[in-house]
Amino acid sequence: MEKQRDGFVSSVGAFTATVASAVGLGNIWKFPYLAGVNGGAAFVLTYLLAVALVGLPILVAEHAIGRKMRKDAVGSYAAVVPQEGFWVVIGYAGIVAAFFIMAFYSDVAGWVFSYIYKSLVAALTGTGPLDGKAFESMVRGSGEPLLWQIGVLIFVSFIVVAGVSKGIERATKLTMPVLLGLLLLCDIRALTLPGAFKGVEFLFAPDFSKLSGAVILSALGLAFFKLSLGMGTMTTYGSYMPHSVRIVPNATRVALADTLVSLLAGLAIFPAVFAFGFEPASGPSLLFISIPAVFSKMPLGTLFTVLFFLLSALAATGAMISLIEVPVAWLSGKMNVKRSAAVLITALGILVLGVPATLSLGPWAQVKLFNMVIFDLLDYIQQNLLLPLGGLAIAIVAGWRVVASDLIQELEIAEKGKKCYIYAVYGFIKYISPALIVLVFLNGFGIFSK
Numbered sequence: 222m223e224k225q226r227d228g229f230v231s232s233v234g235a236f237t238a239t240v241a242s243a244v245g246l247g248n249i250w251k252f253p254y255l256a257g258v259n260g261g262a263a264f265v266l267t268y269l270l271a272v273a274l275v276g277l278p279i280l281v282a283e284h285a286i287g288r289k290m291r292k293d294a295v296g297s298y299a300a301v302v303p304q305e306g307f308w309v310v311i312g313y314a315g316i317v318a319a320f321f322i323m324a325f326y327s328d329v330a331g332w333v334f335s336y337i338y339k340s341l342v343a344a345l346t347g348t349g350p351l352d353g354k355a356f357e358s359m360v361r362g363s364g365e366p367l368l369w370q371i372g373v374l375i376f377v378s379f380i381v382v383a384g385v386s387k388g389i390e391r392a393t394k395l396t397m398p399v400l401l402g403l404l405l406l407c408d409i410r411a412l413t414l415p416g417a418f419k420g421v422e423f424l425f426a427p428d429f430s431k432l433s434g435a436v437i438l439s440a441l442g443l444a445f446f447k448l449s450l451g452m453g454t455m456t457t458y459g460s461y462m463p464h465s466v467r468i469v470p471n472a473t474r475v476a477l478a479d480t481l482v483s484l485l486a487g488l489a490i491f492p493a494v495f496a497f498g499f500e501p502a503s504g505p506s507l508l509f510i511s512i513p514a515v516f517s518k519m520p521l522g523t524l525f526t527v528l529f530f531l532l533s534a535l536a537a538t539g540a541m542i543s544l545i546e547v548p549v550a551w552l553s554g555k556m557n558v559k560r561s562a563a564v565l566i567t568a569l570g571i572l573v574l575g576v577p578a579t580l581s582l583g584p585w586a587q588v589k590l591f592n593m594v595i596f597d598l599l600d601y602i603q604q605n606l607l608l609p610l611g612g613l614a615i616a617i618v619a620g621w622r623v624v625a626s627d628l629i630q631e632l633e634i635a636e637k638g639k640k641c642y643i644y645a646v647y648g649f650i651k652y653i654s655p656a657l658i659v660l661v662f663l664n665g666f667g668i669f670s671k
């Protein structure tokens with residue numbers, strides 16, 4: 222007999238848990254840093270289009286398949302098309318992606334956690350705000366970032382062992398609105414700095430000469446990463462959803478909320494970058510240099526900095542919980558491993574990749590493959606290959622292999638009467654999203670250029 226599956230207890234809970242997976246370091250760290258590296262507004266616009274035209278339809282597809290199958294990602298894709306068990310590869314690729322992502326994500330989360338501590342110390346001792354040097358010296362080391370990374374993994378593991386509805390829903394319902402409020406405060410301060418407008422321009426006035434195949438692929442990959450798509454996370458979350466959830470409106474709200482947080486983070490960071498004369502293309506350090514600088518121009522700034530990194534750490538935790546859940550749900554569901562053992566195995570697996578990723582920014586910086594250090598390579602593979610290809614496979618399964626009326630029926634649950642948006646989204650899942658992924662992908666690898 223099947224074990225009773227744990228699940229989200231309400232549709233509000235399903236919304237907040239999904240947002241908790243989506244919102245994380247992707248919004249406050251990755252989105253701004255990629256926007257900076259890729260030249261600003263043209264990238265941002267491409268990213269927004271990718272969310273609307275590809276991300277949202279695939280989010281819907283994943284939720285529908287998960288809720289219909291009521292299984293983890295591997296189980297869902299193994300069984301979703303009878304006689305075509307090979308789609309299970311989506312689930313396995315998702316597990317690989319979860320490990321790749323967690324390897325660098327737990328490193329960056331470690332920086333965020335350390336910034337809570339560092340800014341607290343700065344607040345108590347009255348030393349100035351944390352600057353670029355503080356960041357560099359931490360990241361280039363080995364002992365310090367590793368300790369924080371391991372600490373983060375232990376922390377997240379404990380939460381995941383507590384179980385789905387209890388652990389995830391409770392932890393995140395309260396913290397998201399506070400993070401939003403703090404970002405708004407940060408925006409107001411950043412936007413009123415002298416010279417701030419250049420940052421707004423950078424973010425919203427597109428210069429299309431900045432677009433290239435690689436930039437567009439990166440924007441598409443970010444849309445997947447942001448919404449936790451293409452690797453079964455949202456399929457697993459769909460499997461926990463009650464029948465009171467209307468999948469399309471819920472997914473739309475999730476995508477909107479998530480995008481709003483990214484834009485608010487961008488509006489806190491870029492005006493400050495230009496006002497203070499930082500380098501927009503400075504890469505992964507961008508968040509850690511600009512946010513303390515913004516708060517330093519506010520009364521009680523150091524305390525706000527502490528609070529900002531605290532809430533960012535919680536957002537990162539929500540995302541990591543969902544990442545760890547991918548292998549854990551598989552190990553404990555299909556492989557019948559005890560949940561606590563499944564978490565332990567997963568955390569150790571993450572460290573196997575995560576320690577080299579962390580060291581690759583410091584003592585192992587010489588080790589390069591395809592001209593990338595390990596940290597960047599893992600990030601590149603998940604974002605530009607695994608997630609878009611996973612998303613393509615999911616669109617093909619949902620649009621072409623699952624019987625159309627079955628999928629539509631799943632989307633109509635809890636809706637009153639026929640809804641034309643359901644048919645529109647289905648059209649995207651079937652035609653537009655997969656076609657765009659293929660085009661962006663080929664273009665990204667230069668197939669169309671001479």
Ligand code: PFF
Pocket residue numbers: 242243244245246247248322445446447448449450452454455540541543544
């Ligand atoms: N969406 C998360 C973020 O933007 O921080 C990262 C993420 C979580 C990606 C879960 C993939 C995933 F399955």
